Each structure stands twice: as structure tokens, then as C-alpha cells.
Amino acid sequence: xxxxxxRAASSATSQASESVKSSFSAGAKAGFGAxxxxxxxxxxxxxxxxxxxxITTIALEPGESLTGAGPxxxxxxxxxxxxxxxxxSSANRRVHILVKPTRPDISTNLVVTxxxxxxxxxxxxxxxLYMPAVAWAYPAPPAGQRQTVPAAPVIPAExxxxxxYGLQVQGDSPPWxxxxxxxxxxxxxxxxxRGIVQGEMPPIFVLxxxxxxxxxxxxxHQNVLIVDRLFGAAELRLGSxxxxxxxxxxxxxxxxxxxxxxxxxxxxxxx
Numbered sequence: 001x002x003x004x005x006x007r008a009a010s011s012a013t014s015q016a017s018e019s020v021k022s023s024f025s026a027g028a029k030a031g032f033g034a035x036x037x038x039x040x041x042x043x044x045x046x047x048x049x050x051x052x053x054x055i056t057t058i059a060l061e062p063g064e065s066l067t068g069a070g071p072x073x074x075x076x077x078x079x080x081x082x083x084x085x086x087x088x089s090s091a092n093r094r095v096h097i098l099v100k101p102t103r104p105d106i107s108t109n110l111v112v113t114x115x116x117x118x119x120x121x122x123x124x125x126x127x128x129l130y131m132p133a134v135a136w137a138y139p140a141p142p143a144g145q146r147q148t149v150p151a152a153p154v155i156p157a158e159x160x161x162x163x164x165y166g167l168q169v170q171g172d173s174p175p176w177x178x179x180x181x182x183x184x185x186x187x188x189x190x191x192x193x194r195g196i197v198q199g200e201m202p203p204i205f206v207l208x209x210x211x212x213x214x215x216x217x218x219x220x221h222q223n224v225l226i227v228d229r230l231f232g233a234a235e236l237r238l239g240s241x242x243x244x245x246x247x248x249x250x251x252x253x254x255x256x257x258x259x260x261x262x263x264x265x266x267x268x269x270x271x
Contacts, residue, residue: 086219
């Protein structure tokens with residue numbers, strides 16, 4: 001006899017697969033769909049399908065913040081690249097979880113804890129099913145209940161900046177190439193050209209001592225990507241396959257870094 005738990009799991013998986021298929025937009029490339037919006041239900045397990053060479057964005061509710069020492073926990077961090085970033089500011093600030101499998105036909109679970117709820121997600125890597133973006137439709141908050149708006153991050157003044165990073169571009173220089181990279185002893189700030197939009201800003205992957213990408217907490221404030229730790233090397237990647245653009249950020253000594261910074265970045269301030 002099949003247990004009720006197994007029947008429920010099988011039913012949930014089947015429903016998720018049908019949901020993915022039905023979400024594909026008309027005229028889209030076969031097997032690739034538009035944004036998937038789930039109705040929020042406390043305690044539910046949500047299936048998210050990803051593909052090798054593609055980044056799936058899991059968007060949280062505007063104004064929602066990650067909480068705890070390890071707000072993003074995954075069962076398999078060796079074969080999945082998982083990070084986070086932010087878009088917008090004040091009431092429009094939004095956390096995005098970025099997931100990318102390193103091979104097809106693998107799966108793991110993901111738990112995300114915030115100041116409003118806990119997300120339980122099942123990640124599945126497939127060749128034919130792929131969700132570029134996932135979000136939720138949330139119930140309206142009770143009348144009179146106000147949601148807190150986190151304070152905007154503070155970009156350090158010029159005197160507090162350590163310019164000790166160089167840029168290495170693979171192939172042609174992309175239009176989003178950073179104009180400046182510095183740290184304040186605790187965080188690294190990657191300054192992009194003024195006027196860059198969120199969709200053009202690449203995710204960042206910190207490289208470990210073995211050269212493998214690692215999970216990194218980051219957020220976006222205007223045209224500045226803020227990484228919540230120091231690092232020796234990291235890569236900004238946008239696109240996939242032969243069209244992937246990569247800029248490597250490498251920590252070097254202050255003299256070399258000063259020479260490596262573009263003239264427009266030395267003395268300039270982020271927007």
C-alpha cells in the first residue's frame with residue numbers, strides 16, 4: 001500500500017510539472033517559460049525547475065528581508081550554485097535568490113527564512129523544463145498592519161574606500177563592465193556605469209581557493225552591487241554558452257589597484 005505521505009508528494013510533483021507546462025508563454029522557445037507565480041500557502045513545498053547554463057531567479061515579497069545567521073540553506077551546495085542579490089530601494093526593495101545547477105537531472109531542497117515567512121522549495125534540474133523566474137502572490141495583510149521598510153545601505157565615503165581590486169575581462173568588454181571596485185574592510189562595493197538597469201546587472205560568484213564558485217550574500221543599491229564579505233577573487237557572469245560575458249575581480253596590492261581603476265572611477269561617487 002502507498003502511504004498518504006508518498007501519495008501527497010507524488011501529487012504535488014505532478015501538479016508542479018503541469019504548472020510549469022501551462023506557464024509557458026505563447027511563441028516562447030520550446031521548453032522555456034515565463035515567470036511562474038505561485039499562490040502563497042504556509043507550509044507548502046514549491047517545485048522550482050532550473051537548467052544548466054541558465055540562472056533562475058526566486059523573487060521574495062517587496063520589503064521582505066532575510067533573517068538569521070544562515071537564511072539560505074540548501075541540501076546540495078556542491079552541484080548547485082546559490083546566491084542572493086537585491087533590487088530597488090526602500091518600499092520597493094526586493095530580495096532575489098539566484099540558483100543555477102551544474103548538471104542536469106539533479107535535485108535538492110532549499111529553505112529560505114525571512115522576517116515574514118519560511119519558504120520550502122524543491123529544486124530540480126531538467127533539460128526540458130526551466131523557470132526563468134519564480135514569485136508568489138501573497139494574501140493581503142490584515143487591515144492596519146504596517147510592514148517595516150529596511151533602511152537603505154550606506155556607501156562609504158571616498159576616504160574610507162580601499163581600492164585594491166583589478167578587473168580581468170574575458171573576450172569583448174561588456175557595456176556593464178564595472179567602473180570601480182573597492183572595499184571598506186568589511187564589504188566589497190562593485191560600481192557599475194550610471195544608468196544601468198537591474199536586468200543588465202550580472203550576478204556575482206565568489207571563487208574559493210579551489211576555483212569553484214561559492215554562495216555569497218549581496219544586494220543592489222542604485223548602481224552599486226554590495227557583497228557582504230571580502231574576497232580574493234570573484235566573477236561577474238551574464239549570459240550563457242558562447243554568448244556568456246565574464247569579468248573577473250581580483251584583489252591585488254593598492255598600487256596596482258590604483259593603476260587598474262578607470263580614470264572615471266577614481267574620485268567619482270556612485271549614483
